[in-house]
Amino acid sequence: MAEAKQINDTVSDLPEGFKMTELGPLPEEWEVVRLGDYCYVGSGGSAPQGEKYFNGGKYPFVRVQHIDNEMDVIKNYDLVTDEAIKDYNLKLFKKGTIIFPKSGASIYLEKRAILPFDAYIVSHLCAVNSKHENLDQKYLFFFLKFKKLADEKADGYPTLNLSEIKEVKIPLPPLSEQKAIAYVLQTVQRAKEAIEKVIQATQELKKSLMRHLFTYGPVPIDEVDKVQLKETEIGLVPEHWEVVRLGEVSLKPQYGFTASATNQPIGPKFLRITDIQNGRINWNTVPYCKIDDTLLRKYQLESGDLLFARIGATTGKSVLINECPEAVFASYLIRVRVNLNQLLPEFLFYFAQGNLYWSQIDAAKGGRLKQGINIPVLLSLHIPLPPLHEQQTIAHILQTVDQKIQAEKAKKQALEILFQSLLHHLTTGKLRLKDMVLSEAKEA
Structure with a gap:
């Protein structure tokens, strides 16, 4: 579909058919043009203030937060009224308009989107x-x-002025090649979206x-009417299940170790709250710490350990340790080890992802982010306690679903790497498209 043409980005070694430009080596037939000469560049209006401008609204109004961080699509929008359009002198932008943040910290996210419909937009968004x-x-x-428009905006309040945006230089291939480039990139993007x-x-x-x-147990949906339920502290559960406090089925929980983290391998890995992302750990990025042998034995992580964040925005979130290198855990984490004769750590881990767990955590925090949780709070949590074989079945079912999610995320990551590589090589002329792609792009 495409043939690669490796370009050495030096003036002294330009390959045949390339020229040096202010954007670097580009194909000879490409131009470099100023964005403001080839585009309309504008911005939205002030966001209407007050319920009356939204109640009964029917016209889309897009804000910065309505642009998805990953997929470059509009994930949501408000609806404004005729009165809002008139009082705030809002301008309508047509379907297909490119929008991106031009002020505030959001410019560093480099979010881009194309309006999928006619819409009004907030003043923090640029329209091109x-x-x-x-x-x-x-x-x-x-x-x-x-x-990357925000590269030089490190100081002060981050703002992209419209005058600066108009000065951006664009590499301009022949129109047919532009369409082919867009066609290839859009094909990969659609695969990502799928x-x-x-x-x-x-x-x-x-x-x-x-x-x-967690309501009926591991039974088929068409057999739930056969399950006898009982009301408990956490709601309905099967009649033969128990509901206990975590302290009744766990060993003594433990706060973590206090130390300074370093990238130098001077001791064991030092797992912190920030190293836990979406219930997973990338051990390659976890730093190290210095610790003596006695304390290492006290704080060393083992397979089956559960760690709970006890403070901050991630309060209550947990991770299950499976295989791990020699590692200890930091002081903002609480370690829980369960009595394996009564409770499987995998079952507790999945329970700690559901609403029955989080309602108890939120109640303990009292709605205050800094309140956090402590060991007594964890020990007092009510948890369901099915027979061990049912715990194992439930954990296995959810592990299978998690494996499917991780496999799809790996595919998406691979496509993202491909997309970024194509984006760079196609927009710099390092990868040129054959006539076949040009004809396919015309037909698309």
């Missing part, structure tokens, strides 16, 4: 539309994804499964 017949709007969108939909659907399946499993 090609006004030249030789600049394809979709190609422009992908170039703006490649161009996988993201699979991930979201599987995550919703997991939520539904958890509600079912």
Whole structure:
């Protein structure tokens, strides 16, 4: 579909058919143009203030937070009224307009999106539309994804002035090649979006499964009417299940070790709250700490340990230790080891992801982020206690779903790497497209 042409980015060794430009080596037939000469560049209006401007609204109004961080799509929007449009002199932007943040910390996220419908936008968003017949709007969108506009905005309040945006230089291939570049990139992007939909659907399946499993146990949906339930402190559970406090089925919980982290391998790995992302640990990025042998034995992590964040925005979140290198855990974490004759750590880990657990954590925090939790709070939590074989079945079902989610995320990550590589090579002319792709792009 495409042939690679490796380009040495030095003036002294330009390959045949390339020229040096202010953007670096580019194909000779490409131009470099100023964004403001080829595009309309504008911004939205002030966000209406007051319920009356939204109650009964019917016109889309897009804010910065409505742009998805990963998929470059509009994930939500408000609806404003005719009165809002009139009182705030809002301007309508047409479907297909490119939008991105131009002020505030969001500019560092480099979010981009194309309006999927006519909409009004907030003043913090910049709007760009090609006004030249030789600049394809979709190609422009992908170039703006490649161009990091916030690179030089490290100091002060982050703002991209419209005048600065207009000065951005664009590499301009022939129109047919622009369309081909956009076609290839859009194909990969659509594949990413399809996988993201699979991930979201599987995550919703997991939520539904958890509600079912922790209410009826591991029985088929068409047999739930046969399950005898009882009312407990955490709601309905099967009649033969117990509900106990965590302290009754766990060994003595423990706060973590206090030390300074370092990237130098001077001791064991030093696991902190920030090293736990979405219930998973990348041990390659976990730092080290210095600790003597006695304390190492006290704080060393083992397979089956459960760690709970006790303070901050992640309060209550947990991770299950499976295989791990020699490692200890930091003081903002609480370690729980369970009595394996009564409770499986995998079952507790999945329970700690559901609403029955989080309602208790939120009540303990009292709505105050800094309140955090402590060992007595954890020990007092009510948890369901099915027979061990049912715990094992429930954990296995949810592990299988998690494996599916992780497999799809790995596919998405691979496509993202491919997309970023193509984005760079296609918009710099290092990868040129064959005629076949050009014809496919025309037909698309």
